[in-house]
């Protein structure tokens with residue numbers, strides 16, 4: 720990643736300044752669960768970075784669940800990240816491990832006869848990084864989602880050595896999931912850069928009280944993402 724930012728300095732400074740400092744850096748996006756808003760957050764982050772004049776790239780290193788196309792298997796999250804980014808990278812760099820069945824990656828990989836190792840992800844990540852200013856890497860599932868019999872998503876985040884954005888889908892049960900996940904992240908030594916609440920349950924009556932509870936207890940700033 721080039722540290723020196725933009726080609727279009729005035730516009731970039733203006734737009735990037737609308738983002739909280741925690742979001743002005745490459746991030747690994749994890750969540751309290753699957754379907755809590757990780758892709759939603761990654762897409763908005765990429766849009767914000769791209770609009771600020773930065774070279775923004777997305778990566779979904781491991782995806783479980785794919786559609787077969789004439790170009791090969793394609794995962795919806797990876798396609799969404801590619802569409803939101805402004806660095807044109809080949810699909811295989813964005814999503815080096817595209818596993819057919821939507822289940823835990825360690826099971827989907829075993830079924831597909833694929834041995835996941837972190838080099839298969841770190842190499843494309845560094846290739847993307849050499850062409851980008853900012854990268855949003857979306858995990859699969861949650862923080863300890865198994866990748867192999869021994870590795871989890873956390874090992875991948877450690878290998879990429881990125882600060883973490885924790886997406887929290889606000890619903891019954893999320894406080895425990897959020898606090899456990901935050902504890903696990905900080906326990907690795909990685910930085911919990913920020914957390915983002917997503918209103919995924921429109922009928923949940925305690926949304927605001929839960930967000931307030933998390934604001935009091937999580938050791939990182941709460942952020943929101945503008946819509947572009």
Ligand SMILES: Nc1ncnc2c1ncn2[C@@H]1O[C@H](COP(=O)(O)OP(=O)(O)O)[C@@H](O)[C@H]1O
Nearest residue numbers: 750752753754755756757758759760917918919
């Ligand atoms: N901030 C949000 N506000 C409203 N709905 C959201 C928000 N974030 C996510 N969702 C909805 O929640 C569902 C899961 O989001 P997604 O980003 O695909 O989750 P994940 O990537 O964690 O599996 C989608 O239907 C999405 O539209």
Ligand SMILES: [Mg+2]
Nearest residue numbers: 757758796857
């Ligand atoms: Mg997703």
